[in-house]
Amino acid sequence: MSIRYKITFAYDGTRFYGFEKQPGLRTVEGTITDIVNTMAKNPQPPIKIYGSGRTDAGVHALAQVAHFDFPFNIPVDGMWRGLNSMMPLDIEVKKVEKVPHTFHARYDVSGKIYMYRAYLGHFTNPFKRFYTGHWRIPVNVHKIQIALKDLIGTHDFTSFCASGSQVKNHVRIIYNATCHYDHQENELIFQFYGNGFLYNMVRIIVGVLLEIGSGRRPVHDILRLYKVKDRNQAVFTAPASGLYLKKVIYKGEDPKHPTKFPKDTYNQDRQH
Amino acid sequence: MSIRYKITFAYDGTRFYGFEKQPGLRTVEGTITDIVNTMAKNPQPPIKIYGSGRTDAGVHALAQVAHFDFPFNIPVDGMWRGLNSMMPLDIEVKKVEKVPHTFHARYDVSGKIYMYRAYLGHFTNPFKRFYTGHWRIPVNVHKIQIALKDLIGTHDFTSFCASGSQVKNHVRIIYNATCHYDHQENELIFQFYGNGFLYNMVRIIVGVLLEIGSGRRPVHDILRLYKVKDRNQAVFTAPASGLYLKKVIYKGEDPKHPTKFPKDTYNQDRQH
The missing domain is CATH 3.30.70.580 (Pseudouridine synthase I, catalytic domain, N-terminal subdomain)
Structure with missing residues (x-):
């Protein structure tokens, strides 16, 4: 056996x-x-x-x-x-x-947490190029934090789903979404906790949020994107290099307080 | 002109x-x-x-x-x-x-600061392998800090110089040498400020210090190595991946307090 x-x-x-x-x-x-x-x-x-x-x-x-x-x-x-x-x-x-043999790494997933690191320096930092996305337009973090509230809840993410996807149901639940500015690293750190994510969904969401933060979209543009259900309205996909699958949550393991991400988990996760 | x-x-x-x-x-x-x-x-x-x-x-x-x-x-x-x-x-x-045309990037150097990052995790961390050296034997930081005092001053570093070097004068001055443990990253951070460094000298020094820290050499073995003038007594060269040229100091720019390295300069240097 x-x-x-x-x-x-x-x-x-x-x-x-x-x-x-x-x-x-x-x-x-x-x-x-x-x-x-x-x-x-x-x-x-x-x-x-x-x-x-x-x-x-x-x-x-x-x-x-x-x-x-x-x-x-x-x-x-x-x-x-x-x-x-x-x-x-x-x-x-x-x-x-x-x-137990009843456990399945894919089918028993109840949620995932993704992190995105967006580096805000004027030029690419040689040590960050494979480990962050790069956004050089000035951003207003407060605007992003207002926009993040529009993500929380159950929504149709068709506008945030890359065309390569075969999945028909585009409704997902986002339990929590945060963004903070790390002064020392000069990075925006995004975190998203949801029941599941469509193909390229996190990277498209981050792209839209950065555009909102830089004043290229209205603060509540996400609400409009839910309605139009059109990926062509959200073309920019933030680079893969900034994205980290941070945690996979299984049935019965759901955090009691999904609204609080520990601040320093990135470093905690990296060390042993 | x-x-x-x-x-x-x-x-x-x-x-x-x-x-x-x-x-x-x-x-x-x-x-x-x-x-x-x-x-x-x-x-x-x-x-x-x-x-x-x-x-x-x-x-x-x-x-x-x-x-x-x-x-x-x-x-x-x-x-x-x-x-x-x-x-x-x-x-x-x-x-x-x-x-001015009288300035020369090489001949006018009065000192250099090197940093070495030694990762202490049990296994190689995927995100650190190109950016740290890896040392998996338990170390006593206090022993290393005692040994660092033997480095400071004017010494003949023949035992710490790789054989590929053509340089005949192996006497160098080390103004300051520090080591601290970064809990969050699980790394030892070494810094060395000297008037010049021989081929592989920093990496050989770090190798000896790690061996001292792990009890493989007596704490004051550096004093013995000065005397024997024999590279074969210090064979281990810490990996290149952990070494950073941190600052080049030119004539007239010498720091007033070379005995204090700012704690957080690594991150300061990385950001913009």
């Missing part, structure tokens, strides 16, 4: 062609699949990895989640060490758990 | 084969030389760039300095914008000044 493992892992998305396995390309899912199968001595049929969802090329994760069924019963600590000893340097397994 | 410009610039050393120009390789000096010559419409003989000194492949700079003689008199603000508009994303010009 195989053991189902749930793994939580971080990756620097810079050098991956996104999460999803693609023949001949270096992807996160493909890399982890190869490692897990090597550890299991290449069983037939091969072990499959089920992620909580995809991320695009260049998008990072502080705590992505996946599950797989492993033929041997290895203690979680041994699995954690074994996986990390084989992982490339741009993936790090942070946590390994044994879970 | 040409104008001599002094430029101060940052770079992410990850994708450069070091600072110094080398045929067929992407280097910092080579990249800036090409840009300056393009801006000057490729004069003959070509414009030469004089840096304050080399950095190795993978080593970063927060404020490297160079000078060059430009055939046209362009205001410093225009030169700053012009250079940055042509620079690749991993170099950023922070400051442009017009200087």
